[in-house]
Amino acid sequence: MTVELGHFALVLALFLAALQAGGTWWGLVRGNAALARLAAPAALAQFACIALAFGALLLAFATSDFSVTLVANNSHTDKPLIYKLAATWGNHEGSMVLWVLILAFFGALIAYGAPRLPQDLKLRALAVQGLIGAVFVLFILLTSNPFLREAIAPFQGEGFNPVLQDPALAIHPPLLYIGYVGLSVAFAFAIAALWKGEVDAAWARFVRPWILTAWAALTIGIALGSWWAYYELGWGGWWFWDPVENASLMPWLIATALLHSAVVTERRETMKSWTVFLALAGFAFSLLGTFLVRSGVLTSVHAFANDPARGIFILGILGLTLGGSYALYAWRAPLLKSHAVFAPISRESALLFNNLFLTVSAVTILVGTLYPLVLEMITGDIISVGPPYYNATVLPLMVPLFMAMPFGPLLAWKRGDLPGVARRLMTVTGITVGGLVVGFALLQVRDGLALLGATLGIFIITGAAKDIFDRLQLNRISLRRSWNRVRGLPRSAYGTALAHAGMGILIMGVACAGNLRSDEVAILGPGETVSIAGYDVRLAETGELQGPNYIAEFANFDVFSESRLVRRLQAERRFYPAEGQATTEVGLHATLFGDLYVVLGDRQGDTDRFAVTVAIHPLVRWIWAGALMMCFGGLVSASDGRFRIGAPRPAKKATTKREVEPA
Amino acid sequence: MMRALIFGIAVLLAGAAFAQALDVELSNPADEARARVLMAELRCMVCQNETIDASPSPFAAEVRAIVREQIVSGRSDGEIKSYLTARYGEGILYRPRVGPGTILLWLAPWLALLIGGGAVYVIIKRAARPPQDL
Numbered sequence: 001m002t003v004e005l006g007h008f009a010l011v012l013a014l015f016l017a018a019l020q021a022g023g024t025w026w027g028l029v030r031g032n033a034a035l036a037r038l039a040a041p042a043a044l045a046q047f048a049c050i051a052l053a054f055g056a057l058l059l060a061f062a063t064s065d066f067s068v069t070l071v072a073n074n075s076h077t078d079k080p081l082i083y084k085l086a087a088t089w090g091n092h093e094g095s096m097v098l099w100v101l102i103l104a105f106f107g108a109l110i111a112y113g114a115p116r117l118p119q120d121l122k123l124r125a126l127a128v129q130g131l132i133g134a135v136f137v138l139f140i141l142l143t144s145n146p147f148l149r150e151a152i153a154p155f156q157g158e159g160f161n162p163v164l165q166d167p168a169l170a171i172h173p174p175l176l177y178i179g180y181v182g183l184s185v186a187f188a189f190a191i192a193a194l195w196k197g198e199v200d201a202a203w204a205r206f207v208r209p210w211i212l213t214a215w216a217a218l219t220i221g222i223a224l225g226s227w228w229a230y231y232e233l234g235w236g237g238w239w240f241w242d243p244v245e246n247a248s249l250m251p252w253l254i255a256t257a258l259l260h261s262a263v264v265t266e267r268r269e270t271m272k273s274w275t276v277f278l279a280l281a282g283f284a285f286s287l288l289g290t291f292l293v294r295s296g297v298l299t300s301v302h303a304f305a306n307d308p309a310r311g312i313f314i315l316g317i318l319g320l321t322l323g324g325s326y327a328l329y330a331w332r333a334p335l336l337k338s339h340a341v342f343a344p345i346s347r348e349s350a351l352l353f354n355n356l357f358l359t360v361s362a363v364t365i366l367v368g369t370l371y372p373l374v375l376e377m378i379t380g381d382i383i384s385v386g387p388p389y390y391n392a393t394v395l396p397l398m399v400p401l402f403m404a405m406p407f408g409p410l411l412a413w414k415r416g417d418l419p420g421v422a423r424r425l426m427t428v429t430g431i432t433v434g435g436l437v438v439g440f441a442l443l444q445v446r447d448g449l450a451l452l453g454a455t456l457g458i459f460i461i462t463g464a465a466k467d468i469f470d471r472l473q474l475n476r477i478s479l480r481r482s483w484n485r486v487r488g489l490p491r492s493a494y495g496t497a498l499a500h501a502g503m504g505i506l507i508m509g510v511a512c513a514g515n516l517r518s519d520e521v522a523i524l525g526p527g528e529t530v531s532i533a534g535y536d537v538r539l540a541e542t543g544e545l546q547g548p549n550y551i552a553e554f555a556n557f558d559v560f561s562e563s564r565l566v567r568r569l570q571a572e573r574r575f576y577p578a579e580g581q582a583t584t585e586v587g588l589h590a591t592l593f594g595d596l597y598v599v600l601g602d603r604q605g606d607t608d609r610f611a612v613t614v615a616i617h618p619l620v621r622w623i624w625a626g627a628l629m630m631c632f633g634g635l636v637s638a639s640d641g642r643f644r645i646g647a648p649r650p651a652k653k654a655t656t657k658r659e660v661e662p663a
Numbered sequence: 664m665m666r667a668l669i670f671g672i673a674v675l676l677a678g679a680a681f682a683q684a685l686d687v688e689l690s691n692p693a694d695e696a697r698a699r700v701l702m703a704e705l706r707c708m709v710c711q712n713e714t715i716d717a718s719p720s721p722f723a724a725e726v727r728a729i730v731r732e733q734i735v736s737g738r739s740d741g742e743i744k745s746y747l748t749a750r751y752g753e754g755i756l757y758r759p760r761v762g763p764g765t766i767l768l769w770l771a772p773w774l775a776l777l778i779g780g781g782a783v784y785v786i787i788k789r790a791a792r793p794p795q796d797l
Contacts, residue, residue, distance in 0.1 A: 382753065386706060
């Protein structure tokens, strides 16, 4: 019964979204303010309906209602409750409902959480959001309905892929979706701006927190996926340049470019049409990301043809979004005049440089991801575009970007002083060179890429610290007065420094974990030892255990360092009877400077000897620690006082009272 | 019962985990290092996007054996790749070879950089002087 209620609520949400889009548009065009103002209540009601629909679906999963086809196909009574709930969005249909739920939540937030947002901008943005919502709910109802019932309910569900039964992966899709859908808000504001034919600093101030929040969510979502792959897939890889990963990295790169170009639009009222262009592209890439992952196009072109209705609908949405928004852009963008003057060496130019390399990287990944599909369709040739391609293209594109990162925040707007900035970075350069010498001479690192990455990382981290150091005037005024400046600095300054330093930490992690990994494989019986990088790993005991929905073989290892026991580790090989699948649980001894990674392999015949792989992943934690810091930096920036809705600069107050005017 | 079940599963998934243990590493460390680099650029054709180096599948173990055997018999990397593509198709190479079908793939990033760089150059050039028509 609740399932039918949810189904009904979703149908109602379709009509509300259509009203939010069509009614508001008509109201704006005809100057009917009362009709246009329906957008806000419609957005709230739409959110309530979709929340009800999602709640009904959650309940069906929680209670294992196998009369619902989706639950029967994706769940099982033996699963712990958290994975029953996570299974709600662990499939195409349910994840689309989560997608529209977040969309509707953001819609309601725009409608009621932003009292100072100019009415004409708000209504236009809500109309666009309503259109997106209507199209997606229609897509769900017509091709991906999660509420369909079975004629005869099966006694048991088919289970849920055990490698996905993991806390990190339970929250990975919602975080990515917050990022993707957050970019839809930037898109809606961009369309609203084109519709109005005007972009100003206030516009950028309203959009930037959304971009920053979406970017922060994407950052941490991608990092969680990578962390999960590292400990769950059983050989310590954390990035595969897999199409599914690329699908989330492309919107991230565009969002990164966008959040930088929006700074220019806000502070200098220039690069307006470029910022709008990126906002449109960001959402297009988000759609691509959503659909590429869930539609199965990537695993095989043929999977797409298995469900032509869904495939054609997806192509339709993508075509409509890209075609519609860029046609509007071509028509209206010339109205967005930018007339700021800046010198070739300036903060503006530095941000253009940043945008160039970020967007070219995104384009490269797009080409690499789609090229095999297109080539196969045209010529029938099958090729694989893998890590060597991206390492040969994206990495060289990233190096100039990384080198420029410490310079950007130090360059002045309009006219920068490059030699002056270089002088200010002398200490930073000194520390960087020192780091390189330590790595080469003391730590005996001989891998060129690891050294390059680590050096760049140190340069970026110390550069970010230097920016804050200079802003606090630590070396020039008394400590007390510097301390007073600590609270006076805008949060966005801290956010920038945190995010940049986080990126530096991440680069060091990637460079070292990617290039300095080492491993040993051995056949061990109880009491036998394998050694790696100063650790002696002794197989202590083996056995079998029974988990909530799996059975497992396990092995306990004693880890010795200089003959001292430092850690006991357990590694498992699990088997999930419901799904008929096996997984590995690795034993991890994590330290700041690297992980010891122990994998239990095959039992050797009928003996109690096992194949055991031990590996060292230097600085691997820095990858996720850096990403966490970047995410935090993004949120700190988003919370900057000048974005706080309700407290805009006094000069902008005049616009808030403006009446709805015909478009 | 459980032990029998696990044993049955182990047979069922034979080779499903860390067949590397069965790999015989080459005695010459330089050769072995070369083999590992090559294996990391090959795709396991029966897996979901895994390298021959990392995959636990029997297919990957077979290809690893081929790579090592060919290195011992003195073949160059190019020769080994040609041998593998003749046998399994171009799809086994994660680094697509430059050819008429893939030239665009390899040029695309640099073309994009050229076009984007040109656009940035024009924007900066224009922004450097005050607009006349406003």
